[in-house]
Amino acid sequence: MIKVSNVTFHYGKDRPAVLKDIDVTINRGQYVSIIGHNGSGKSTLARLLNGLLLPEEGTVEIQGLSTANEEEIWKIRHKVGMVFQNPDNQFVAPTVEDDLAFGLENLGVDPEKMEGRIRDALERVDMLPYRHTEPSRLSGGQKQRVAIGGMLALHPEVLVLDEATAMLDPKGRRDVLDIVKRMNEEEGITIIQITHYLEETLNSHYIYVMDQGQIVKEGTPTQLYQNPDLLRKLGLDVPFAVDLHFRLQNKGLVGEGFSLTSEGVISALWT
Ligand SMILES: Nc1ncnc2c1ncn2[C@@H]1O[C@H](COP(=O)(O)OP(=O)(O)O)[C@@H](O)[C@H]1O
Ligand SMILES: [Mg+2]
Structure with missing residues (x-):
């Protein structure tokens, strides 16, 4: 579905490489997290995924379409939706509904289909009752849902x-x-979630860890969190349940069994 192969990227020729020889493969329907501390290159990688940036070396392909091919870039932008950090920078129109309409117009969606699509999309993020609201009146969470x-x-x-x-x-x-979880589970939308809150990665199928422009580790949450010291060395706070598990294990209070939820850790205490 998504194939990033041997990608290297600099912001300007005389600057150091921000991404170095990145390889990432994501299958359809997967929920993948990319973690890493500030400046590790996560946002740069995100912008390469829908062709906002182009790799200097290597290739980025979405379902076999290359971001380097100008004719395919629009198809890619239809396939890959991006949501950014700052909820206030994502709105251009006076109402929620108009904002969605603007996005659809931009990508050349048939005007007759717009109303239905907007209604359906707002329903799926539980924001239909706010369709006539001014975006600036929404909470941060509501803005991101829009x-x-x-x-x-x-x-x-x-x-x-x-x-x-x-x-x-x-x-x-x-x-x-x-x-996001519902979109993945019920609609099969592939999710790429970039975060430095490791707590938010526990639902992922797979996690990539970035540091200084490289993928330094990858695996399922269970595989990755078996080695919390590596993550701590990279400046990341491991999820609460993982930290709790290893503290208790050091005191001999839980066995080798490993759980990613605090409930799981606590029940291991009594067994
Ligand atoms: N537009 C830009 N111009 C120059 N350097 C940039 C730009 N955006 C990011 N960088 C640099 O690239 C590196 C990686 O940044 P970024 O991809 O934003 O990392 P992250 O999202 O993990 O915090 C950082 O050193 C950052 O300063
Ligand atoms: Mg970033």
Whole structure:
């Protein structure tokens, strides 16, 4: 579905490489997280996925379409929806509904189909009652749900969320993550979630860890969190349940069994 092969990227010739020889393969329907501390190259990689940036070396392919091919780039933009960190930078129109319409117009969607698509997309992110609201009146979490709705209206196959929850309060964050999970499970949309909150990666099928422009580790959450010290060395806070498990294990209070939820860790205490 998505194939990033041997990609290297610099912002300007005399600058150091921001991405070095990146290889990432993501299958259809997967929920993948990309983690890494600030400046590790996550957003640059995200922008390469829908051709906002082009690789200097290597290739980025979405379902066999290359971002380097100008004729294919529009098809790719229909397939790959992006949601960014700052909820306030994603709106251009006076109402929620108009904002979605603007996005559809931009990608040349038939005007007759727009109303239905907008309605459907807002329903899927639980924001239909706000369709006539001014975006500036929404909470951060609601704004991000509208931004996701705007992408869903384009019928994407992949959603890339670049720290989309970073500026939200806990409730906003939970609501956004719930919707993302639902889109993955119920609609089979491939999810690429970029985050430095490792707590948010526990639903992922697979995780890539970036550091200094490279993928330094990859695996399922269970595989990756078996080695929390590596993540800590990279400046990342491991999920609460993982930290708890290893603290208890050091004291001999839980066995080798490994759980990614606090409930799981606590039940291991009694067995
Ligand atoms: N537009 C840009 N121009 C020049 N350097 C940039 C630009 N965007 C990011 N960088 C640099 O590229 C590196 C990786 O940044 P970025 O991809 O934003 O990482 P992350 O999203 O993991 O924080 C950083 O050193 C950053 O300063
Ligand atoms: Mg970033």
